[in-house]
Amino acid sequence: MKIAKSICGILIILSVVVACTTAKSQYEKGNYYDSVMRSVEKLRKSPNNKNARETLANAYPQAVNAFMDKLENQDHANVDFQYTKAAGTYRKLNSMYESIQRSPGAQQVISNPKKYYKTLDRIKxxxxxxxxxxxxxxxxxxxxxxxxxxxxxxxxxxxxxxxxxxxxxxxxxxxxxxILHVVANLKPVQSRFYEVSADLFYKQVENTLKQIENNEFIRFYSPEEAANNNVQNPDQILEVNFEDFVVGETHTKETIEKMERDSVVIGEITLDSGRKKEVVGTVNAEVALYRMEVISRGLVNLSITKNGMNDKDIVYQDLPGEFVWFHEWGQFNGDQRALSDEQVVICQNKRITPAPPQQLFVEFTKPIQSQLHNKLISFYKNY
Incomplete structure (x- = not known):
């Protein structure tokens, strides 16, 4: 317990010393306002800190003079937003006053800090x-x-x-x-061969659009929302469309290989002395390995059109995606010991049915969704 208290005491002393050094370094750099604020903060924690008191005594009048000179120079130079800048200066002067008033230790050093509330009220x-x-x-x-x-x-x-x-x-x-008004038309999947849904894919796209809408100046509408909100002339039309896709393109490959491994214990003999001895020889097997691949791929088109007289495309890009589901199984004739470890594992597998079309569809759209997300985030970040 005593050790813990000693460590806490040392840390407090070190923090005060570092803070005072920082306040002094700011003063030496001519950053008088920062020096004042840091010194006052240290005096609030350690009212009798000698270095902080000395730094504050030097920095405060320098800070006030520097701010007054700045105001005078801006007045003579007739700069843009003169009163806005002056208001910022008077706010800093008042911040120094308020900080000193909240610190008894600082009040002992600067007994009569200056306040400029009335002046600031006139300038606002x-x-x-x-x-x-x-x-x-x-x-x-x-x-x-x-x-x-x-x-x-x-x-x-x-x-x-x-x-x-x-x-x-x-x-x-x-x-x-x-506000940039964008109608986002996420077109449904059209296919004569598959009954698949792009709902999950478009849910992710909608999440991306919501993320972009964290920019308060961009709003996306579905075509229905645009009609309900009377958005008759949007700035942009965003369309996402499945141009082409195939689900379940199946390929099965058969590989037959004759395997041989030597230096394998194939038996045991008894010597005349009665001692038994292992017989080492060569083992053989013929293995048939099968690999079924079910390939699913597709192409999604992203277009962003600037709505206007010419309806000009500002983005037009095809985004590809592919997913390969595979399964391996096999069988062998002969001695299993002739097979590699990998072949043994494969031969233990049984042929199974491929994943259903909807799952395959979801899988090949994942890389497309990632590309689409990055493209939309990048495109709209400057809007």
Missing amino acids: PLAADEQFEAGLYQLSMGNRENAKQAYYYFLEADKFVPGYRNVGEKIDESYHRS
């Missing part, structure tokens, strides 16, 4: 106006990417001043114009 409407006007400009450009930028500007305006002007309406408008 100006920053909101900057963001709102930038949003209006982007929205006026008319295309989807500009609408996305407008959406973010309007959100920022609303953060500065909730309900600023008609920002709620503009957020809704820009968001609606930012």
Whole structure:
């Protein structure tokens, strides 16, 4: 127990020493704000820490002066989003004030930290106006990417001043114009020869589309959903179609081989002395091995068409898949010892019926589903 307490004490001391060193290193690099915040945090845990107190005493006035110089330079330079940037600076100044107020040890070092809440309150409407006007400009450009930028500007305006002007309406408008509407037509399997279902395959495709929809600006609709939601002119048409497939193409291969192995004990004799001796000789066998292969393969076509006057294909790709079910069995005449270990195992097998068509269909679609998933994720990641 005493050892455990000693270790805990050492760890606490080490953490304080490392933190103070980090705060001092930030100060030496000119990162005065980070130095202040780290020093205050250490003083909250260790109020009398000498290094933290010294670092804070030096870093705080430097941080305030650096922020004031930054504000003055931005004012003279008339930079873009001047009030937005100023609001960010005043927030950091207030963060230093709040951190010091929460630390008795830091208050002993900086007894009168500066606060800028009133100044920040005066600036917020100006920053909101900057963001709102930038949003209006982007929205006026008319295309989807500009609408996305407008959406973010309007959100920022609303953060500065909730309900600023008609920002709620503009957020809704820009968001609606930012969405990529895609109708996903997952075509059912058509076959005169097989009764198979692609339900599991398309369930995985739907999961992929839901994953892509984690991007808040992309929405997929089935043709029925598009009709119900009045999506009459989608941005894209996505189609997945089984172009061609075969299930259960069977091939059986027979291999007959004569096997021979020497130096095998084939008997025993008794010598004149009465001692028994093993007789070593050669053993033979003829083995017939059979391998049945049931091949299932198919081709799925993915097309993504940009909906518009020319209905241009932006993706058109065939995705192949194949699965080979196999089974081996055999029989032999002669001495089993002439066979290899593998041949013995195969000869112990009995001929069995191949997997049913639905299972074979599912298996050959697995590599296709993987390709399709990767293709869709890659294609839509930049939207």
